Amino acid sequence: xxxxxxxxxxxxxxxxxxxxxxxxxxxxxxxxxxxxxxxxxxxxxxxxxxxxxxxxxxxxxxxxxxxxxxxxxxxxxxxxxxxxxxxxxxxxxxxxxxxxxxxxxxxxxxxxxxxxxxxxxxxxxxxxxxxxxxxxxxxxxxxxxxxxxxxxxxxxxxxxxxxxxxxxxxxxxxxxxxxxxxxxxxxxxxxxxxxxxxxxxxxxxxxxxxxxxxxxxxxxxxxxxxxxxxxxxxxxxxxxxxxxxxxxxxxxxxxxxxxxxxxxxxxxxxxxxxxxxxxxxxxxxxxxxxxxxxxxxxxxxxxxxxxxxxxxxxxxxxxxxxxxxxxxxxxxxxxxxxxxxxxxxxxxxxxxxxxxxxxxxxxxxxxxxxxxxxxxxxxxxxxxxxxxxxxxxxxxxxxxxxxxxxxxxxxxxxxxxxxxxxxxxxxxxxxxxxxxxxxxxxxxxxxxxxxxxxxxxxxxxxxxxxxxxxxxxxxxxxxxxxxxxxxxxxxxxxxxxxxxxxxxxxxxxxxxxxxxxxxxxxxxxxxxxxxxxxxxxxxxxxxxxxxxxxxxxxxxxxxxxxxxxxxxxxxxxxxxxxxxxxxxxxxxxxxxxxxxxxxxxxxxxxxxxx
Amino acid sequence: xxxxxxxxxxxxxxxxxxxxxxxxxxxxxxxxxxxxxxxxxxxxxxxxxxxxxxxxxxxxxxxxxxxxxxxxxxxxxxxxxxxxxxxxxxxxxxxxxxxxxxxxxxxxxxxxxxxxxxxxxxxxxxxxxxxxxxxxxxxxxxxxxxxxxxxxxxxxxxxxxxxxxxxxxxxxxxxxxxxxxxxxxxxxxxxxxxxxxxxxxxxxxxxxxxxxxxxxxxxxxxxxxxxxxxxxxxxxxxxxxxxxxxxx
Ligand SMILES: Nc1ncnc2c1ncn2[C@@H]1O[C@H](COP(=O)(O)OP(=O)(O)O)[C@@H](O)[C@H]1O
Ligand SMILES: [Mg+2]
Numbered sequence: 001x002x003x004x005x006x007x008x009x010x011x012x013x014x015x016x017x018x019x020x021x022x023x024x025x026x027x028x029x030x031x032x033x034x035x036x037x038x039x040x041x042x043x044x045x046x047x048x049x050x051x052x053x054x055x056x057x058x059x060x061x062x063x064x065x066x067x068x069x070x071x072x073x074x075x076x077x078x079x080x081x082x083x084x085x086x087x088x089x090x091x092x093x094x095x096x097x098x099x100x101x102x103x104x105x106x107x108x109x110x111x112x113x114x115x116x117x118x119x120x121x122x123x124x125x126x127x128x129x130x131x132x133x134x135x136x137x138x139x140x141x142x143x144x145x146x147x148x149x150x151x152x153x154x155x156x157x158x159x160x161x162x163x164x165x166x167x168x169x170x171x172x173x174x175x176x177x178x179x180x181x182x183x184x185x186x187x188x189x190x191x192x193x194x195x196x197x198x199x200x201x202x203x204x205x206x207x208x209x210x211x212x213x214x215x216x217x218x219x220x221x222x223x224x225x226x227x228x229x230x231x232x233x234x235x236x237x238x239x240x241x242x243x244x245x246x247x248x249x250x251x252x253x254x255x256x257x258x259x260x261x262x263x264x265x266x267x268x269x270x271x272x273x274x275x276x277x278x279x280x281x282x283x284x285x286x287x288x289x290x291x292x293x294x295x296x297x298x299x300x301x302x303x304x305x306x307x308x309x310x311x312x313x314x315x316x317x318x319x320x321x322x323x324x325x326x327x328x329x330x331x332x333x334x335x336x337x338x339x340x341x342x343x344x345x346x347x348x349x350x351x352x353x354x355x356x357x358x359x360x361x362x363x364x365x366x367x368x369x370x371x372x373x374x375x376x377x378x379x380x381x382x383x384x385x386x387x388x389x390x391x392x393x394x395x396x397x398x399x400x401x402x403x404x405x406x407x408x409x410x411x412x413x414x415x416x417x418x419x420x421x422x423x424x425x426x427x428x429x430x431x432x433x434x435x436x437x438x439x440x441x442x443x444x445x446x447x448x449x450x451x452x453x454x455x456x457x458x459x460x461x462x463x464x465x466x467x468x469x470x471x472x473x474x475x476x477x478x479x480x481x482x483x484x485x486x487x488x489x490x491x492x493x494x495x496x497x498x499x500x501x502x503x504x505x506x507x508x509x510x511x512x513x514x515x516x517x518x519x520x521x522x523x524x525x526x527x528x529x530x531x532x533x534x535x536x537x538x539x540x541x542x543x544x545x546x547x548x549x550x551x552x553x554x555x556x557x558x559x560x561x562x563x564x565x566x567x568x569x570x571x572x573x574x575x576x577x578x579x580x581x582x583x584x585x586x587x588x589x590x591x592x593x594x595x596x597x598x599x600x601x602x603x604x605x606x607x608x609x610x
Numbered sequence: 611x612x613x614x615x616x617x618x619x620x621x622x623x624x625x626x627x628x629x630x631x632x633x634x635x636x637x638x639x640x641x642x643x644x645x646x647x648x649x650x651x652x653x654x655x656x657x658x659x660x661x662x663x664x665x666x667x668x669x670x671x672x673x674x675x676x677x678x679x680x681x682x683x684x685x686x687x688x689x690x691x692x693x694x695x696x697x698x699x700x701x702x703x704x705x706x707x708x709x710x711x712x713x714x715x716x717x718x719x720x721x722x723x724x725x726x727x728x729x730x731x732x733x734x735x736x737x738x739x740x741x742x743x744x745x746x747x748x749x750x751x752x753x754x755x756x757x758x759x760x761x762x763x764x765x766x767x768x769x770x771x772x773x774x775x776x777x778x779x780x781x782x783x784x785x786x787x788x789x790x791x792x793x794x795x796x797x798x799x800x801x802x803x804x805x806x807x808x809x810x811x812x813x814x815x816x817x818x819x820x821x822x823x824x825x826x827x828x829x830x831x832x833x834x835x836x837x838x839x840x841x842x843x844x845x846x847x848x849x850x851x852x853x854x855x856x857x858x
Pocket of ligand 2: 662663664784
């Protein structure tokens with residue numbers, strides 16, 4: 001017990017002694033844990049509400065529709081089919097134009113009885129059920145269209161009053177609605193000019209009495225029937241067995257496909273977040289390794305002191321690990337809190353289902369997974385340096401001998417042929433190959449993330465219909481993309497500054513020596529900057545290909561998307577991306593690289609000795 | 611001493627360097643005048659902390675004086691920019707330090723050729739020159755060793771070879787034998803004698819009487835100023851007895 005206390009006290013002291021570094025560490029892990037939490041919470045949030053809505057409304061297992069009264073016997077036949085244990089309808093449905101104050105929208109109008117239906121009785125979240133002259137509006141649509149109980153509206157020019165707002169499991173919430181009217185529907189952010197005028201566009205769903213539907217029906221009336229099966233898990237098979245290969249009637253939809261539609265957007269956002277969390281996790285490992293490497297080099301003397309007064313290697317490794325575990329735990333808690341609080345913002349348009357309006361639940365597995373990942377990141381990044389520091393000999397640790405530089409003979413030989421700044425730059429890089437690799441990886445991860453974001457953004461803009469998303473969903477996915485990218489870029493920037501800083505400190509002596517031998521301050525700072533920019537260039541190129549390309553392919557494989565429909569970024573876009581990355585790294589590293597290059601040489605040369 | 615002025619390679623006038631302010635003010639170098647002729651070997655001796663290293667850094671343009679002038683080969687170097695200073699160090703000055711200051715990841719020959727490469731020589735010319743120099747310091751067979759595989763004396767000889775790489779006008783050595791055992795000291799001593807005979811201008815800060823005895827001139831410092839200056843007979847080789855035959 002006393003030992004644990006001692007370890008904790010030493011760890012906390014050390015963290016407090018280096019607040020900035022501790023804060024940066026925390027930042028790196030919090031970004032990853034927040035993103036991961038968002039992804040997990042969203043996954044749970046996406047599946048849950050549909051199930052509860054299905055239960056609350058006695059949702060159908062299969063929804064069947066026909067486009068003409070003459071086909072009604074087909075529906076009756078279905079209702080009598082083996083395996084069907086209950087049904088409601090057929091109900092009339094028609095397309096109409098809804099107007100509320102100054103806004104208009106296309107809607108599918110479903111005629112229902114005033115009495116509750118045995119299958120799919122929409123659950124009211126506000127007001128009451130349909131009556132003559134009273135319209136009930138689907139919840140997500142009501143939210144998007146901003147109508148409330150009591151508002152006057154017109155349908156095809158006839159006046160109605162909004163009497164209720166309800167949710168259903170028979171159709172995905174707005175704007176994911178399936179099309180059950182004869183005229184056909186289209187979805188998308190902007191109504192295409194070539195769209196036939198008869199086609200309704202981004203329709204919402206409202207309920208009227210059957211009489212009211214017939215009275216406003218300008219064109220044809222279709223019919224919908226909700227079926228209950230003995231075994232709901234047979235729904236897909238039931239549909240597959242009956243659905244003709246051609247678009248024949250009746251048109252059938254299983255509850256699973258409705259669930260898919262209802263959760264599609266949340267699922268896509270979740271995949272993006274999941275990938276973002278992975279990328280951020282990797283970046284966090286990279287920045288941690290650099291930070292921890294730098295800290296440990298800095299801490300060798302302290303380790304020596306601890307050992308000299310009798311600290312065992314185990315104690316020392318424990319102190320170092322305890323520091324990062326502490327940071328990781330705080331980061332996990334912060335990430336869980338932030339992710340849990342911000343998830344509703346991303347899941348907001350799922351308001352068409354029961355339970356989705358509230359804060360998504362934080363489950364034990366989510367909390368456990370996020371904490372485990374934070375710990376894994378911290379331990380992965382600190383384990384080796386901690387063990388190495390603990391094992392180093394007491395004497396050399398006391399003498400504060402930093403990790404000896406690495407020798408890469410061929411690089412040194414090649415660099416002799418280059419101009420002075422590049423000669424020095426290559427040698428700076430060759431001294432710490434692991435750090436260079438971390439720099440390359442960090443940039444490559446970021447650039448592949450941006451590459452994918454570019455492709456997806458382009459795709460969402462150009463082909464929202466092909467992507468299977470509507471304006472609201474596209475907007476949401478873009479927000480998610482943007483959020484992940486911003487965090488990614490921030491973390492990469494922090495990494496670049498860490499790495500340059502560590503390199504500048506690490507090369508103080510050799511830089512001073514080069515200046516003693518006649519290198520100019522300009523050459524030395526150019527070398528330090530180039531030692532960052534060259535890896536950045538390699539990382540940026542690798543981030544485009546194969547990085548970004550492979551990541552996009554992976555996302556397509558996971559989502560089952562059709563990547564061939566997406567246009568890959570043009571060559572000049574990629575070139576601009578690579579150049580921008582290099583430019584940003586150059587700008588970020590300029591300050592640390594110039595650090596001290598103009599001080600008198602002797603300060604830096606002796607700083608190493610004292 | 612006045613006749614030295616015309617042929618002086620390195621000249622200082624009223625040279626001062628102060629550290630700190632107020633109570634904590636340290637006059638590390640306090641009004642020094644100095645002329646060093648081409649081919650001359652000057653030894654600087656004095657107690658620790660009297661300002662020897664500081665003087666050497668000022669003479670070689672590694673540090674900036676608080677006042678006074680330094681002229682190298684007829685050019686003022688105390689008021690020129692960092693870039694010009696760097697060029698000057700590249701071609702005109704060679705440094706040798708007590709702590710060697712070799713780059714750990716470079717082999718002996720790579721350390722030696724570095725100055726030539728920084729001066730813009732071709733890789734081949736730099737390599738050839740480094741070979742010659744290593745041969746000259748007796749380490750041709752250690753060319754591919756890393757510093758960690760060399761003894762202290764060998765490391766210092768590599769450092770001296772590096773200092774000579776660009777045929778500097780003057781070599782400034784700060785306690786070059788301070789970290790060495792007596793056998794190694796003899797090696798380095800012989801090397802400096804050879805350089806002296808070859809007409810290399812040398813300024814050596816040292817605690818070692820044997821090194822000092824090889825000099826043409828011996829300067830004693832205390833509290834940042836010269837307190838005594840001795841011309842040694844003929845400036846010849848390391849006979850301690852020569853110290854007795856004082857010139858003036
Ligand atoms: N960077 C510095 N800052 C403050 N004082 C210094 C610095 N360098 C040297 N000094 C002081 O200047 C004086 C001369 O130092 P130095 O030239 O190193 O002496 P020496 O080489 O003769 O031992 C000493 O008192 C030392 O403490
Ligand atoms: Mg000294």
